[in-house]
Amino acid sequence: MNILVFVKRVPDTESRIRIQHETRTIAQDGLNFVISPYDEYAVEEALRLKEAKGGTVRVVAVGRDEAAAVLRKCLAMGADEAVLVKDDAPETYDGLRTARIIARAVERKLGGADLLLFGKQSVGADNSQVPAMVAELLGLPQATVVTKLETDGVSATALREIEGGFEKVALTLPAVVTAQKGLNEPRYETLKGIMAAKKKPVPVITLEELGLGPDDLRSAVEIVGLDVPAARQAGRVLQGDPAETARELARLLRHEAKVI
């Protein structure tokens, strides 16, 4: 099976987010960047499918040169090839723009695949947009937020999380699948893998090569505000006899907070 995995470089989940108000952007200095955690599940799933059925795993990132670091991590995990689609735009929070770039890259440069794997959402933008948009632009079926995937290379069955249960989605390949936590446990890179990854080339595709002009790349999103939430004030802390504190809390919830 030939599998494409799309991975994004994002600030790690520990990051303290600071805002540059003049430019309405997130301050980049001091952030530690990683592969978006859900994308790691997608890479792991691709590697397992390859190990079971043969084929190739190619990883693709859209972003600045710095995104090559997350591609190298994927190579070190065992991916066969990595491609960087170079896009110097700062975070647009516009899934459609990214989806157009990815769909065009698949059509013109990447030569298609049996399976296109994504994370269920990119940490940061938290959009959950790009994969389903790519699926629509390419006319492919999809299963999003998947915790179990089975495939014979022609069709696939995916379990996707819904409220209070799961949906079993039947797909004809090629298809788009997005990874949710629980799909697998990602492996660590081995030292050997890291050394080998250093030697592998990471070819770069430009947006011009994809034939994308300003009209295709214009963001649908205009950012008019970016703020940090008002800090939650620490409230009242009760201490002492368990029965007393429980009674007091029940009273406060009803008469002061009025939530029950």
Added chain:
Amino acid sequence: MIAAYLEIRDGKIKKSSLEVLSEARRRAGEMGLETAAVLVGASVAGLAPSAFALGAAKVYAVENPALADYSSQAYAVALAGFAAAAKPAVLFFAATAMGKDLAPRVAARLGAGLASDCTKVAVKDGALEFTRPIYAGKAFLTLRLKTAPQLATLRPNVFPLGEAAVASGETVRMDAVLPDGAVKGRVAEVLKEESAEIDVTEAEVVVSGGRGLKGPEAFALLRDLAAVFPRSAVGASRSAVDSGWIGHQHQVGQTGKTVSPQLYVAVGISGAIQHLAGMSSSKVIVALNKDPEAPILKVADYGIVGDLFEVVPKLTEELKKVLND
């Protein structure tokens, strides 16, 4: 026109969709636009009265026997067909499992931008402004959409239900045209969890447990506490999930679910930044921890410092008493 897509599960319109319709009506009122609702399925026009009751002037029933089972591909075709014919200025979805699966497909089909998982929609200088959490709630982005129609998914439990209104309106039936062979994926089966529990994202009260519970058994205490409230669910920290004490669909946080219940009760949870990311938009937060320095107490509206094994059963009792008053 501002239209709300109404999701149907088990033959009923979901509560989160009714919230979305209520918000559509409020914003449409402010902008002088009509409010509409859209239903998609094999035979759905019969559900129109629930939408009229919340103020929809028109209900579009987009029907085709092939839409009996959910398929993101087929439903996107149906909704894009509706948009092409009815030309709504704005189309809202609930940010549910289905809404998040479907809205981006519809957006791509229409070549339109999408605002995901919004927690606020406002009208400013005649234009809609969407506010949504990013970086798991560490920042809030406010945006306008420059493409038409404007599409947004709205976070469940955040937008209040509207008052019941005139209970009649116009039902417009539309046949969905699905090109032959174009639909290559669909839901084959829906598997419900054995328990009739509702999902943490839909609950009005969430009681979550962490490593402090020391094992799966203590989750029974939390279930008892949650059961005091009608629309409640049990959540968990990642540590509890990774220890195998409870299924990962209960995980709240950056790599779990984002919840915004009326009341969030964190029991034996320290309050790591990734956990806070998933629950800090809750209306009222209660934390129970034996450590007075636990970070969760710094964000809680009410904290109890004590041993959960002693306090939780007492709290269950006291809450029952108060609710029976």
